[in-house]
Amino acid sequence: MDSLPQLSSGTTLLSLTNAGVLVALLLVAVAAVLLPRDHRRLARGPFLFLVGHLAFAVPRTLLGLEGDADRLLGLVSLLLLLLSLGHGTALVLIEAVLTRRLKTNPPKIFRDIVTGLVYVAAVLLTLRAAGVDTSSLLTTSALLTAIIGLSLQDTLGNLFAGLSLQGERPFGVGDWIQYEAGDDKVGQVVEINWRATKVKTLDQVELTVPNGQLARASIMNFSRPSPVVRRSVQIDLPRTLATHRMQRVILAAMRDVPGVRERPEPSVLTQGFEDRGVRYWVRFFIDDFGRRFLIDGAVRDRIWYALARENVAPAVPVREVFVHETGETVQARNEEEACARTLAALREVELLQDLNEQQLLVLANASQPLMFADREVVIRQGDRGDSLYVCQDGALEVEYSPELGRSNKIARFGPGGVCGELSAMTGEPRTATVRAVGHTELLRLDKPAFQSVLDDNPKLAEVLSARLASRRAELDSLKPSKERTRAIAPERDPEALLHRIRGFFGLN
Numbered sequence: 001m002d003s004l005p006q007l008s009s010g011t012t013l014l015s016l017t018n019a020g021v022l023v024a025l026l027l028v029a030v031a032a033v034l035l036p037r038d039h040r041r042l043a044r045g046p047f048l049f050l051v052g053h054l055a056f057a058v059p060r061t062l063l064g065l066e067g068d069a070d071r072l073l074g075l076v077s078l079l080l081l082l083l084s085l086g087h088g089t090a091l092v093l094i095e096a097v098l099t100r101r102l103k104t105n106p107p108k109i110f111r112d113i114v115t116g117l118v119y120v121a122a123v124l125l126t127l128r129a130a131g132v133d134t135s136s137l138l139t140t141s142a143l144l145t146a147i148i149g150l151s152l153q154d155t156l157g158n159l160f161a162g163l164s165l166q167g168e169r170p171f172g173v174g175d176w177i178q179y180e181a182g183d184d185k186v187g188q189v190v191e192i193n194w195r196a197t198k199v200k201t202l203d204q205v206e207l208t209v210p211n212g213q214l215a216r217a218s219i220m221n222f223s224r225p226s227p228v229v230r231r232s233v234q235i236d237l238p239r240t241l242a243t244h245r246m247q248r249v250i251l252a253a254m255r256d257v258p259g260v261r262e263r264p265e266p267s268v269l270t271q272g273f274e275d276r277g278v279r280y281w282v283r284f285f286i287d288d289f290g291r292r293f294l295i296d297g298a299v300r301d302r303i304w305y306a307l308a309r310e311n312v313a314p315a316v317p318v319r320e321v322f323v324h325e326t327g328e329t330v331q332a333r334n335e336e337e338a339c340a341r342t343l344a345a346l347r348e349v350e351l352l353q354d355l356n357e358q359q360l361l362v363l364a365n366a367s368q369p370l371m372f373a374d375r376e377v378v379i380r381q382g383d384r385g386d387s388l389y390v391c392q393d394g395a396l397e398v399e400y401s402p403e404l405g406r407s408n409k410i411a412r413f414g415p416g417g418v419c420g421e422l423s424a425m426t427g428e429p430r431t432a433t434v435r436a437v438g439h440t441e442l443l444r445l446d447k448p449a450f451q452s453v454l455d456d457n458p459k460l461a462e463v464l465s466a467r468l469a470s471r472r473a474e475l476d477s478l479k480p481s482k483e484r485t486r487a488i489a490p491e492r493d494p495e496a497l498l499h500r501i502r503g504f505f506g507l508n
Contacts, residue, residue, distance in 0.1 A: 027088030277315030394440030
């Protein structure tokens with residue numbers, strides 16, 4: 001066997017070696033200071049390489065070896081010194097420049113690449129010191145590299161996918177992600193390495209997902225751009241309960257639930273009408289995704305207790321069997337009770353104060369009960385119609401919109417109030433918009449109902465026109481001052497209104 005090539009020797013080599021040892025020792029000390037407390041173990045690498053260098057260099061000096069043994073020990077000690085210098089330099093640059101100055105936390109795979117390049121450079125320098133032509137070595141290894149690449153294409157695919165993931169940074173260690181459908185594919189990222197990413201689920205199961213699979217998947221990151229995410233639960237309640245009341249009860253139950261954020265505020269929507277009842281969609285926000293199921297359960301518990309206090313039980317799939325009393329007597333009693341309630345409401349209407357019981361009974365039998373949700377439009381300004389509405393429960397708000405200008409709220413009234421009376425008596429377009437305030441119950445009286453009353457007593461039109469004129473003057477006084485001067489005089493003149501009422505109903 002040919003003898004190993006001679007290494008440089010003498011005072012120059014010894015001085016460089018001693019300087020290298022001092023520099024390596026300084027780099028280890030600086031790295032130990034700059035590294036965070038939980039990462040200081042990384043400084044052990046360059047320190048152990050330095051110790052290894054001394055372990056080979058000192059015996060070589062003390063024993064005074066010659067020949068191939070001396071040259072072999074020299075190459076090994078040189079390699080270890082270069083590894084210590086390179087590794088220490090990489091640690092200092094990454095921690096001092098990237099982490100501290102640029103305020104970035106390089107991923108583990110980036111650190112591994114830099115460390116690998118340092119190791120390769122140290123080996124090449126050592127081989128060059130041994131007299132090996134490294135350029136020819138790289139050329140002759142091309143065929144071997146191609147063979148290895150074909151046999152490890154899946155592994156290499158995961159490696160480059162890992163590089164792509166680290167470059168784009170769609171997630172980081174500590175983020176909660178979902179990479180496929182299903183709750184078992186949701187977890188917290190605990191490690192990102194060359195080949196795969198490790199994810200820990202709430203079942204405390206660690207999943208090792210190949211980087212190639214993640215690179216092809218649509219990843220949902222629940223920790224970015226902020227840890228605030230929306231959650232939702234659904235609950236079915238009986239159809240017989242008013243939706244506005246149930247929404248109010250559910251929202252009240254959401255207050256102060258541990259883990260539920262006050263901002264953005266929780267909300268409840270009526271999602272649909274199912275076989276078992278009305279489905280409500282309860283939505284809220286959390287900022288601790290790892291406790292999502294515990295918070296969901298706490299929300300359901302609070303809703304159950306709130307409903308129990310209201311004597312409301314969640315709807316369940318049931319078969320409903322309705323048993324109705326039949327017969328003319330029962331039907332007549334039900335109709336009589338409904339008519340009595342309607343008559344009581346009509347007696348409170350100022351516009352109808354001059355009608356006798358028989359005429360009120362005609363209107364009661366012809367009326368239609370209606371329900372409106374909060375802010376729902378009952379009548380709209382400018383529309384045509386021949387119905388008036390009597391408020392039985394809730395409240396109504398009157399809005400007037402001038403030709404040029406913004407809408408103004410001019411009146412609000414509760415049970416016993418009337419809207420739409422001018423259009424019902426004259427057929428004119430609606431002069432204002434009326435909205436429901438909260439849950440509102442109304443009675444609608446159409447033209448045919450008044451037609452039968454006025455045909456039986458035409459003189460009643462005079463009384464209605466007088467009361468209608470007074471009512472119009474009262475509402476007109478509530479309009480903005482500029483609009484009062486533009487009000488149409490015939491709307492407030494009893495004679496003109498009487499003429500229009502007679503024409504609308506075809507009275508002589």
